[in-house]
Amino acid sequence: xxxxxxxxxxxxxxxxxxxxxxxxxxxxxxxxxxxxxxxxxxxxxxxxxxxxxxxxxxxxxxxxxxxxxxxxxxxxxxxxxxxxxxxxxxxxxxxxxxxxxxxxxxxxxxxxxxxxxxxxxxxxxxxxxxxxxxxxxxxxxxxxxxxxxxxxxxxxxxxxxxxxxxxxxxxxxxxxxxxxxxxxxxxxxxxxxxxxxxxxxxxxxxxxxxxx
Amino acid sequence: xxxxxxxxxxxxxxxxxxxxxxxxxxxxxxxxxxxxxxxxxxxxxxxxxxxxxxxxxxxxxxxxxxxxxxxxxxxxxxxxxxxxxxxxxxxxxxxxxxxxxxxxxxxxxxxxxxxxxxxxxxxxxxxxxxxxxxxxxxxxxxxxxxxxxxxxxxxxxxxxxxxxxxxxxxxxxxxxxxxxxxxxxxxxxxxxxxxxxxxxxxxxxxxxxxxx
Numbered sequence: 001x002x003x004x005x006x007x008x009x010x011x012x013x014x015x016x017x018x019x020x021x022x023x024x025x026x027x028x029x030x031x032x033x034x035x036x037x038x039x040x041x042x043x044x045x046x047x048x049x050x051x052x053x054x055x056x057x058x059x060x061x062x063x064x065x066x067x068x069x070x071x072x073x074x075x076x077x078x079x080x081x082x083x084x085x086x087x088x089x090x091x092x093x094x095x096x097x098x099x100x101x102x103x104x105x106x107x108x109x110x111x112x113x114x115x116x117x118x119x120x121x122x123x124x125x126x127x128x129x130x131x132x133x134x135x136x137x138x139x140x141x142x143x144x145x146x147x148x149x150x151x152x153x154x155x156x157x158x159x160x161x162x163x164x165x166x167x168x169x170x171x172x173x174x175x176x177x178x179x180x181x182x183x184x185x186x187x188x189x190x191x192x193x194x195x196x197x198x199x200x201x202x203x204x205x206x207x208x209x210x211x212x
Numbered sequence: 213x214x215x216x217x218x219x220x221x222x223x224x225x226x227x228x229x230x231x232x233x234x235x236x237x238x239x240x241x242x243x244x245x246x247x248x249x250x251x252x253x254x255x256x257x258x259x260x261x262x263x264x265x266x267x268x269x270x271x272x273x274x275x276x277x278x279x280x281x282x283x284x285x286x287x288x289x290x291x292x293x294x295x296x297x298x299x300x301x302x303x304x305x306x307x308x309x310x311x312x313x314x315x316x317x318x319x320x321x322x323x324x325x326x327x328x329x330x331x332x333x334x335x336x337x338x339x340x341x342x343x344x345x346x347x348x349x350x351x352x353x354x355x356x357x358x359x360x361x362x363x364x365x366x367x368x369x370x371x372x373x374x375x376x377x378x379x380x381x382x383x384x385x386x387x388x389x390x391x392x393x394x395x396x397x398x399x400x401x402x403x404x405x406x407x408x409x410x411x412x413x414x415x416x417x418x419x420x421x422x423x424x
Contacts, residue, residue, distance in 0.1 A: 040342065041342045041343045042257050042339075042342050042343075043255050043257055043258065043339050043342065045254050045255055045257070045258030046255065046257030046258040119341050119342070122338050122341050123338050123339055123341060123342055124338075125338060125397060126334050126335050126336075126337060126338015126339060126397070127254075127255050127335060127338060127339060128401070129331050129334050129335060129397065129400040129401060130252065130253045130254050130255065130331070130335055131253045131254075136401065139401050140401050140402050143398050143401060143402060144402070144405065147398075147405075167418070168414065171410070171411045171414050171415075172414075172415075172418070174395065174398060174406060174411050175391055175394075175395070175411060175412075175414075175415040175418075177394060177398070178390065178391045178392075178393070178394025178395045178397070178398060178411075178415075179387055179390045179391050179394060180390075180394065181390070181393065181394035181397055182389060182390025182391060182392065182393035182394040183386065183387070183390045185337060185338070185341065185390070185393055186355050186359075186386060186389070186390060188341040189340070189341060189348065189351055189352050189355060190352050190355060190356070193356065193359075194386060198383070199383045199386050199387060199390075200387075202380060202383050202384075202387075203383075203384075203387040203390075203419075205422075206379070206384070206387075206419060206422040206423050207415075207418060207419050207422050208422070209421075209422035210417075210418040210419050210420070210421035210422025210423070211418050211422070
């Protein structure tokens with residue numbers, strides 16, 4: 001059988017070729033969208049594979065054909081989320097020092113237009129501090145990496161003469177990332193009271209002035 | 213029957229008098245400790261009344277005798293958590309302006325010795341941004357109140373001449389609270405890498421210098 005030949009009936013379509021492949025991909029996307037929404041609404045632990053299967057019209061066995069476990073589904077949801085960050089970094093990743101620090105304002109502005117993604121992040125990162133949560137290693141290494149990245153920007157700004165020599169750049173990076181996360185929480189809870197990009201812009205101005 | 217007369221057998225003890233009352237109180241405390249731990253480990257939504265009942269050796273009907281619903285149990289866990297904050301504010305609540313701002317360092321140091329309470333807060337606040345979470349009104353009003361309180365400290369510091377006239381004190385308060393929350397998350401995930409009180413102390417120094 002040639003791989004491009006659509007000989008299977010719709011009912012017996014399998015992943016891997018022609019129309020069946022396209023249908024499989026579409027179904028996979030639908031599962032991921034459903035899981036994203038469920039995790040963002042109620043968290044990973046409170047979401048069952050059964051309710052995801054029901055929401056997309058599959059049996060549990062059918063769902064397991066696409067994702068072997070809830071942990072696998074979580075890993076893929078987080079990977080897709082990272083692609084958004086990756087795309088942002090590709091656009092601006094060549095900047096360094098103070099210019100790169102200023103780009104964080106653009107990132108916060110982008111986040112303010114993507115409440116669903118931010119909610120997913122806030123719910124899962126909060127949940128991940130619980131005992132033995134499957135996303136805990138992901139968030140630990142993510143923050144390790146982010147602290148190093150932002151510390152690198154601060155080192156650059158120090159080399160540019162814009163930040164004092166005695167500033168501990170890793171600690172300052174930790175604080176800048178902390179503001180970003182904490183603002184997301186307050187903004188999601190009360191968007192009418194917290195203008196996230198505006199608050200962050202003023203914060204960064206004030207803080208960087210303090211480090212100068 | 214005199215209320216202090218222990219006539220009931222252990223098996224038929226009821227709340228409301230004598231030994232039965234003491235036993236009822238102890239049982240209530242045990243339920244609250246169990247719920248606290250379960251909510252902090254796995255979140256509110258993923259915790260069932262059945263597992264709390266099992267953990268304390270009660271039937272579900274027996275548990276409902278103490279707390280009518282999981283929402284009631286959550287409300288009481290949050291109320292007890294607030295008492296900790298209240299006790300702290302009672303001790304330091306009379307300070308104003310810059311002195312009160314500096315007290316936030318003491319609060320962060322206290323939190324660094326209470327990982328269980330901090331984890332409860334981080335897990336529940338993160339989870340609360342999900343659709344229709346029962347703790348959402350609690351966290352919305354908590355942040356409204358905290359922003360106003362810290363903004364008041366900043367107003368005081370401005371009156372003391374320690375902060376510039378053009379600083380938006382509510383926005384600055386929002387950022388300071390955001391750092392505290394974001395640091396809790398990074399600290400809980402990776403306590404060996406994040407010295408929470410140290411990072412916050414340096415942050416506050418730098419930020420307040422920037423607002424001066």
